[in-house]
Amino acid sequence: MSRATLLALQILVAVIGIVLWQVLTTVPLFGKILLPPFFFSNPFDVFSQIVKWFSTGVIWKHLGITLAESILAFVIGSVGGVLVGFWFARQPLVAAVFDPYVKMVNALPRVVLAPIFALWLGLGIWSKVALGVTLVFFIVFFNVYQGVKEVSRTVLDNGRMLGMSERQLMQHVYWPSALSWMFSSLHTSVGFAVVGAVVGEYLGSAAGLGYLIQQAEGIFDVAGVFAGMFVLSAFVILIDFGVTLVERRLLVWRPTAADGRG
Amino acid sequence: MTPTAVALEDAKVAFRLGDGRVYTAVEQAHLTVDQGEFVAIVGPTGCGKSTLLNVAAGLLKPAAGSVRIFDRPLAGLNRDAGYLFQADALFPWKTALDNVAIGLEIKGTPRAEALPRAQKWLTSVGLGAFGGRYPHMLSGGQRKRVALAQVLIRDPKILLMDEPFGPLDAQTRQVMGNLLLDLWNADRKAVLFVTHDLEEAIALADRVVIMSAGPSSRIIGDWRVSLPRPRDIFEVRLDKEFHALHREIWSVLKDEVMKGYAQSTNAAEAV
Ligand SMILES: Nc1ncnc2c1ncn2[C@@H]1O[C@H](COP(=O)(O)OP(=O)(O)OP(=O)(O)O)[C@@H](O)[C@H]1O
Ligand SMILES: [Mg+2]
Numbered sequence: 124m125s126r127a128t129l130l131a132l133q134i135l136v137a138v139i140g141i142v143l144w145q146v147l148t149t150v151p152l153f154g155k156i157l158l159p160p161f162f163f164s165n166p167f168d169v170f171s172q173i174v175k176w177f178s179t180g181v182i183w184k185h186l187g188i189t190l191a192e193s194i195l196a197f198v199i200g201s202v203g204g205v206l207v208g209f210w211f212a213r214q215p216l217v218a219a220v221f222d223p224y225v226k227m228v229n230a231l232p233r234v235v236l237a238p239i240f241a242l243w244l245g246l247g248i249w250s251k252v253a254l255g256v257t258l259v260f261f262i263v264f265f266n267v268y269q270g271v272k273e274v275s276r277t278v279l280d281n282g283r284m285l286g287m288s289e290r291q292l293m294q295h296v297y298w299p300s301a302l303s304w305m306f307s308s309l310h311t312s313v314g315f316a317v318v319g320a321v322v323g324e325y326l327g328s329a330a331g332l333g334y335l336i337q338q339a340e341g342i343f344d345v346a347g348v349f350a351g352m353f354v355l356s357a358f359v360i361l362i363d364f365g366v367t368l369v370e371r372r373l374l375v376w377r378p379t380a381a382d383g384r385g
Numbered sequence: 386m387t388p389t390a391v392a393l394e395d396a397k398v399a400f401r402l403g404d405g406r407v408y409t410a411v412e413q414a415h416l417t418v419d420q421g422e423f424v425a426i427v428g429p430t431g432c433g434k435s436t437l438l439n440v441a442a443g444l445l446k447p448a449a450g451s452v453r454i455f456d457r458p459l460a461g462l463n464r465d466a467g468y469l470f471q472a473d474a475l476f477p478w479k480t481a482l483d484n485v486a487i488g489l490e491i492k493g494t495p496r497a498e499a500l501p502r503a504q505k506w507l508t509s510v511g512l513g514a515f516g517g518r519y520p521h522m523l524s525g526g527q528r529k530r531v532a533l534a535q536v537l538i539r540d541p542k543i544l545l546m547d548e549p550f551g552p553l554d555a556q557t558r559q560v561m562g563n564l565l566l567d568l569w570n571a572d573r574k575a576v577l578f579v580t581h582d583l584e585e586a587i588a589l590a591d592r593v594v595i596m597s598a599g600p601s602s603r604i605i606g607d608w609r610v611s612l613p614r615p616r617d618i619f620e621v622r623l624d625k626e627f628h629a630l631h632r633e634i635w636s637v638l639k640d641e642v643m644k645g646y647a648q649s650t651n652a653a654e655a656v
């Protein structure tokens with residue numbers, strides 16, 4: 124299928140969805156409106172809400188806050204995950220000792236940590252960053268750990284035979300392997316950084332997209348909730364696009380599925 | 386007298402299996418490679434050819450016996466050897482050119498100096514135009530040639546090669562064989578070359594060593610190949626002496642191949 128046809132079909136789905144939404148919330152079918160506007164709002168109201176946010180400029184502040192929290196959570200979580208992942212992979216004893224605790228903490232649904240972080244770090248951005256970090260850290264940690272452990276025995280031996288020192292093995296073998304595993308989970312970890320930020324805001328804050336949605340919900344402004352969700356989706360898609368660009372740049376050496384080789 | 390580059394004396398290699406049993410792969414292996422000599426090891430699959438190379442490389446410690454490199458006992462890795470592995474060993478995150486250059490960069494050669502030399506080596510293995518490709522974009526044979534350049538750029542005194550032409554078709558093997566002989570003729574390193582192809586072994590080597598089927602595989606034959614050099618692999622196969630030698634070695638090898646095959650099937654059934 125050509126790109127143009129695909130794009131046309133994709134747009135068609137959006138148009139049908141919006142039209143259905145508009146019709147079902149405004150035109151009575153069989154004497155009854157199927158989706159009561161009080162609960163489902165309608166595309167027009169949602170769209171005007173979004174336009175209002177952008178025209179008055181209030182949205183930028185919230186977007187900025189959420190973006191800042193996501194970035195901080197991603198960077199801190201990644202750096203921590205890489206360091207601890209490396210450390211555990213190179214020190215099997217440490218890994219064995221901490222293994223049950225790592226599993227325990229990772230099994231914990233992070234939402235329950237939000238009130239604790241709010242208590243410890245206040246209602247500002249840092250409690251949201253902390254929540255995002257707990258999500259990002261484990262994804263990166265597990266991937267880096269795996270990446271270091273799964274380095275091909277032959278590639279490692281080859282490095283040794285070529286005369287690499289332990290430090291050079293780090294630089295030329297372990298590090299690229301760990302990074303490639305980390306980057307393969309880049310979409311997930313960036314996504315979770317945003318989730319942490321938004322959930323944290325939703326549970327208690329004074330700014331950010333999560334806050335915006337929570338506020339609208341508090342006064343039964345369904346249009347506001349939907350508008351917040353759309354802005355959030357667009358925000359995540361944009362970030363994801365950025366990640367794809369970075370990934371293409373950094374993982375050029377990896378065979379893609381389309382190559383048909385492992 | 387020419388010095389001995391590699392000497393395995395009564396080497397024995399054993400592996401501890403997962404269930405606590407010990408598997409003796411190779412026993413009483415006696416093998417020498419003189420400086421400038423090209424020795425080929427032939428044996429049935431699973432007999433311990435790769436294992437012997439690993440011992441010579443210092444990646445495996447023999448359970449008994451000794452390893453001497455240029456008349457000095459080997460401790461740790463064999464720093465005089467370049468090793469062409471049986472499995473893919475290129476760094477998948479480096480381009481072909483970087484894969485070759487790394488051998489120099491490790492020794493501290495500045496990158497600006499290493500790259501042109503790597504390019505020269507790529508050209509001499511016939512891949513001058515492929516420097517920018519990553520390993521997954523190369524064919525199996527091209528990857529082997531990059532690996533060869535990667536090893537040769539370091540100019541090791543000893544070359545250990547484990548079925549370097551393994552995944553290639555018969556014609557390409559011969560082309561690669563000639564390429565290898567040309568490169569080797571330039572400076573005559575000591576070569577320990579593993580193959581399962583007896584014709585290839587005779588065509589390339591000064592000596593052909595035959596291993597018996599495992600377990601506890603031994604070296605059961607050692608033939609000198611006195612075909613004149615420089616050789617051309619295509620032509621040397623038509624030589625009368627080549628045929629006589631081939632028939633003689635094959636009569637010994639044939640039984641081992643059958644034994645090795647039977648043993649590996651039995652072992653598989655027992656599991
Ligand atoms: N790490 C290991 N643990 C246990 N057994 C091993 C190990 N490595 C090799 N072996 C066994 O030692 C024997 C020799 O293995 P080796 O890889 O040297 O065979 P080979 O002659 O190179 O075979 P091929 O021609 O198929 O490459 C085999 O039976 C193999 O199963
Ligand atoms: Mg082998």
